[in-house]
Amino acid sequence: MNVVDCSGLTKTFGRTTAVNNLSFTLAPNKITGLIGRNGAGKTTLLKMIAGYLLPNAGSIQVFSENPFNNIKVSANMVFVDENMVLPATMNLGEILESAGSFYAHWDHKLAVGLFTYFNLHPGQYHSKLSKGMRSAFNAILGLAARCPLTIFDEPTTGMDAAVRKDFYRALLKDFMQRPRTVILSSHLLNEINDILDDLLLIKDGEKCLHMPIDELKEYAVGLQGKEETVAEMAEKAEVMHWKKLGKDSVYMAVRNQFAEEELQKARLEGVAISPVAADDLCMYLTARNKGGIDDVFDRN
Amino acid sequence: MMSLTETSILAVAKTQYHYKTKAHAGLFFTLIAVQLLAFLLSLNGVGGSSGGGNQGISYTIKYVTGDVIIIFTLIWAFSIGISMANNGFKTDFTFVSNRLSSHLSSLAFLLTATVIAGVTATLCGLLLRVVMFLSHGGVDAGPAFWIAPTALLSGIFAATLYAALLSIIGYFIGMLTQRHPAFVVLLPGLFFGTLFVEARSTGQARTLINAIEFFSKEGSYALFALKVVIVSAIVFGCVILFFSRMEVRK
Numbered sequence: 001m002n003v004v005d006c007s008g009l010t011k012t013f014g015r016t017t018a019v020n021n022l023s024f025t026l027a028p029n030k031i032t033g034l035i036g037r038n039g040a041g042k043t044t045l046l047k048m049i050a051g052y053l054l055p056n057a058g059s060i061q062v063f064s065e066n067p068f069n070n071i072k073v074s075a076n077m078v079f080v081d082e083n084m085v086l087p088a089t090m091n092l093g094e095i096l097e098s099a100g101s102f103y104a105h106w107d108h109k110l111a112v113g114l115f116t117y118f119n120l121h122p123g124q125y126h127s128k129l130s131k132g133m134r135s136a137f138n139a140i141l142g143l144a145a146r147c148p149l150t151i152f153d154e155p156t157t158g159m160d161a162a163v164r165k166d167f168y169r170a171l172l173k174d175f176m177q178r179p180r181t182v183i184l185s186s187h188l189l190n191e192i193n194d195i196l197d198d199l200l201l202i203k204d205g206e207k208c209l210h211m212p213i214d215e216l217k218e219y220a221v222g223l224q225g226k227e228e229t230v231a232e233m234a235e236k237a238e239v240m241h242w243k244k245l246g247k248d249s250v251y252m253a254v255r256n257q258f259a260e261e262e263l264q265k266a267r268l269e270g271v272a273i274s275p276v277a278a279d280d281l282c283m284y285l286t287a288r289n290k291g292g293i294d295d296v297f298d299r300n
Numbered sequence: 301m302m303s304l305t306e307t308s309i310l311a312v313a314k315t316q317y318h319y320k321t322k323a324h325a326g327l328f329f330t331l332i333a334v335q336l337l338a339f340l341l342s343l344n345g346v347g348g349s350s351g352g353g354n355q356g357i358s359y360t361i362k363y364v365t366g367d368v369i370i371i372f373t374l375i376w377a378f379s380i381g382i383s384m385a386n387n388g389f390k391t392d393f394t395f396v397s398n399r400l401s402s403h404l405s406s407l408a409f410l411l412t413a414t415v416i417a418g419v420t421a422t423l424c425g426l427l428l429r430v431v432m433f434l435s436h437g438g439v440d441a442g443p444a445f446w447i448a449p450t451a452l453l454s455g456i457f458a459a460t461l462y463a464a465l466l467s468i469i470g471y472f473i474g475m476l477t478q479r480h481p482a483f484v485v486l487l488p489g490l491f492f493g494t495l496f497v498e499a500r501s502t503g504q505a506r507t508l509i510n511a512i513e514f515f516s517k518e519g520s521y522a523l524f525a526l527k528v529v530i531v532s533a534i535v536f537g538c539v540i541l542f543f544s545r546m547e548v549r550k
Contacts, residue, residue, distance in 0.1 A: 052393060052548040063304060069544065071398040075307045078395075083549065085390040087323035098319045102312075102395040104305040148304055 001064060003028050003149055003181040004049055008058030011044050011205075018044040020205035021058070026181060028148075030197040031171075033213075034185040037286050041205035042185045043081070046153050049183070050079040062149065073149075075104070080142035081153035082135055086126045092137060093122025096144075103145045105178075111144035114170060118163065131158030139167050143174055151183045156191075168195055189279040199278070203286045213278065220281050221256040221263075224249065225271035233258075233266060241284035243294065253284050309401045316392060316405035320384075323391065324409065327380050331373070331417055335424050338372035342428055364432055366425025370459055373421040377414050377463035381470020384410060385478060393548045403540055410467040418460025422452065454521060461528040462515070468532045472539050479546060 004026040011019040019041045026032055036042045047053045048060055051067030051074060060067060067073040086095055096115065100106040115122075118136045120129075129137060139155045152171075156164045172195045175182060186192055189199075199216055201209040211219070220240060223230050227250045234242075237254040244250050253276050258266075263273055276284075345362030352359060384406045392402040426447070447455075476483040495505045518524040 047549065051398075053550065054545065054547060069398045069400075071307060071309050071312055071396070071401060072304070074393075074398055075305045075312070075396045084394050085387075085549075086394060087387075087391060089326050090323055094322065098322060099395060101315050101318065104307075 001028070002026060002061075003063060004183075005061040005064075006049075006058065007060075009045070009048065009055050009060055010057040011041075011048060011053060011055050013044075018205055019048070019055075022202070022205065022207050023058075024200060024207060024210050026183070026198075028181050029179040031175060031182040031184060031195055032198040032200055033189065033192050033196040034183055034200050034202070035187065035189050035282050036185075036202040036208075037187060040202050040286070042202065043153055044205075045202070046079065046081075046151050046183065046185060049149075050077060050151060052079075075102075076147055077149040077151065078103070078142050078145040078147040079151045079153070080138050080155055082131070082138065082157045084138050084141070088125065088127050090125075091122060092120055092124050092126060095126065096122075096141075099141055099145065103147065105146035107144050107146055110174065111140055114140045114143065117166070132160055132163060135159050136163055136167065143170060146174075146178055147180065149181045149183075151185075153185045154187075155184070156186070164191065168192060171195065189282050190277070193278055199282075201282055201285060208285050209282075216278050216281065217275060218256060220253050220276040220284075221258070222251060222253050222274040222276045223266065223271050224251040224274070225266070225269070226250075229266070229269050229271055233262075233271070236262075240281070241287070253281065307396070309398065309404070312396050312398075313401040313404040313408070316397065316401060317408045319395075320405055320409045321412065323387075324380075324384075324413075327383070327413065328416070331376055331413075331420065334372045334376045335369055335420060338369040339424055339428060342366065342368045343431070364428065366421075366428050369421050369424045369428070370462075373417050373459065374462055374466050377410075377417055377467040378470040380413055381410060381467035381472075382474035382477075384467075385471045385474025388475075389478070389546070389548050399544050399546070400540060403536070403543075406471060407468070407536060410471060411464055414463035414467050415460050417463045418456050418458075421459050421463075422455045425455070426452070457521065458524070461525060465515075465528050465532050468535050472535050475539055475543050475546075479543065 002025040004024075006025070007023040009019055009022040010017065022041075022045065034042050034046070044053065048055055049062055049067060051062070051070055054068055062070075062073045063076060065073055067077075090098070092115070096108075096111050100108050100111070115137075118133070118140070120133065120137055120140075126134065126137065135156060135158050139152070142150055142152055142155070156167060159167065168191065171182070171184075175195075184192055184196070193213065196213045199209065199211060199213050200207070209216075209219075223233060224245065227244075227248055230250050230252055234252055234254065237257055239252055239254050241253040242250065243252070267273060342364060345364045388402050388406050389397075389399070392405070429447075473483070473487055476487065494507060498505045498507060515524060515527055518527060
């Protein structure tokens with residue numbers, strides 16, 4: 001059984017289409033990274049999965065049910081983002097207690113452990129916390145709830161590097177003890193690369209790529225060499241990125257569909273072949289112009 | 301895979317109710333403040349006081365009633381209805397919730413709050429009598445001073461029902477403004493607009509008066525209670541019906 005099953009999902013706000021004809025499925029007990037640029041529709045998609053928003057077209061199933069207004073989906077799902085609304089009149093200790101009363105698998109020991117580790121105090125108030133501390137507290141709620149579907153929408157906003165690292169490690173450790181389906185959205189793939197099983201890349205509300213992270217490493221290849229040699233190879237492949245390096249030298253990232261002999265031949269012609277890092281690949285795939293920011297400066 | 305939790309709307313609503321009473325405990329402080337203020341205002345008498353003199357004796361008549369306390373309490377009840385609607389969905393959907401469980405837990409909270417408000421408002425009125433009695437030497441209080449327990453209970457009963465009705469109406473209005481911010485302007489405009497137009501053309505705000513008299517002129521307690529319950533149920537039913545497709549945290 002798939003945990004999330006979307007087909008032809010579309011959501012518009014006025015004239016902007018936030019999510020456009022998106023279809024994918026998420027298998028249970030995997031950590032999926034939802035990657036996309038700002039405004040790609042990540043949050044809208046996650047809010048539809050959480051049952052907060054209604055799609056304009058298409059269907060969405062979570063645990064084989066429509067998530068909108070669904071108590072069963074809500075009981076088995078937790079949605080963590082920086083805008084979690086918590087009562088201003090309750091301190092963090094009281095909120096933790098209350099949160100625990102909602103979830104069947106709530107792990108209070110873990111919650112308190114993380115709480116102390118991240119230097120939070122039960123007497124503090126959510127609205128008075130710094131941005132990073134608030135994100136840390138929200139993340140604790142998400143981890144300790146131990147829901148079969150755990151959604152983190154940009155959970156590390158405002159956290160410093162050390163706290164971010166700790167959070168990802170805590171997520172991975174807890175995931176290994178209690179496997180569940182996790183969706184982690186971010187625009188920083190390199191940070192979460194190591195803990196992901198799958199990657200779902202979206203661009204302008206549409207699906208760009210959905211594959212296991214291991215396959216992604218072989219998806220593309222970087223070629224660097226003389227312009228004419230590389231250009232010749234470019235004709236046979238899908239170019240994702242093209243950059244001039246010097247007077248006669250270029251670098252391009254292409255989809256790796258070459259036969260081994262072709263690559264061997266290229267090597268002999270002085271082309272350097274390198275793997276393309278996952279985050280670079282995502283950046284190339286979601287770029288609006290092939291040349292990137294350099295184009296703006298190279299126009300004259 | 302982790303086993304899925306099966307739950308019922310009522311079980312969730314109960315948890316939400318406990319959560320809401322904790323989160324909104326502060327509203328009871330405002331109730332105390334509102335009633336205290338009304339109490340102090342009432343001490344000096346309400347309405348026009350009249351006086352006169354005859355054969356060297358002058359007198360002043362002051363009307364001291366607990367009405368202001370009740371009215372203030374009803375305004376408070378209306379406002380907590382609005383504030384529950386404003387916070388409701390956003391806060392509830394942080395944890396486990398659906399629309400119905402959110403409404404039910406809000407309703408349960410509002411009913412609890414209005415019972416407390418009804419009791420305290422009536423007792424506050426009683427306190428006013430005692431203070432008046434003591435401050436005027438405690439003599440010649442007359443037979444009207446004594447309130448029979450049944451009368452006290454019916455006072456609590458009526459105050460609670462009125463408060464409950466108003467809080468549910470407040471909740472409905474709050475939900476409307478959540479649906480579309482234009483209602484923040486539209487609803488008061490409509491309310492005062494009709495009041496004004498009617499008052500100009502007929503000299504009386506008939507619609508409002510009729511609406512109030514529909515309840516206040518009812519002689520039988522049972523019928524009065526029935527009227528309040530039915531109207532509240534209709535309003536609450538509209539809430540459930542109208543806002544079942546409303547999106548959260550858009």
